[in-house]
Amino acid sequence: MAGIEREPAELRIPRTALDAFAAALSVQTVAMRTWPDGIEWMYPLGTWEEAHLEVALMPGGEEVWLRMSTDRSNIAVWTIQQWWDFAGRLPGARPPQD
Template identity: 75%
Template sequence: MALSVRTVATRAWPNDGLEWMYLVGAWDEAHLEVALLPGGEEVWLRMSTDRSSVAVWSIEQWWDFASQRGAAEGLNRRRRTNGGGWRGSGGAGSLSNGR
């Protein structure tokens, strides 16, 4: 299993009181924001371009997504280091990779 560490920042919004996480340096561009609800049972996801729309995932769905993402990044890293012309698109917090 590949481990990827990214630095995130948090910002709380007065209308929901949640701490929304996003990648450091991504604030001025479209980015994914993620909030873990109190109790840890649900994860809310939204795009910075439309904060009025929220996707609600169970924590199990989040862990499934995170484990698939980690495995895919490990595979992609091996492909890049083994030559070939493969280049990935998107990055953490990006939904442009077909997810």
């Protein structure tokens, strides 16, 4: 996003949180919540009250941000290609449309 500078951060995503997000994404049960800064974060439906992974697709489609609900100050940044590689390995995944 324009104007937002991010310091490189180490973000530890527990395997269970990544697996839960992948499972929710593969069966299309992802909920969304918009933060006051206008960024819309996706998370596995029904997990808001427990530790969960949150993912935001950045405007322009070049970056995907990931963060844990337990530490929203640290964000991992993936390229869109890294995101497609991840999403492409999910059960029932379809290749991205060009």
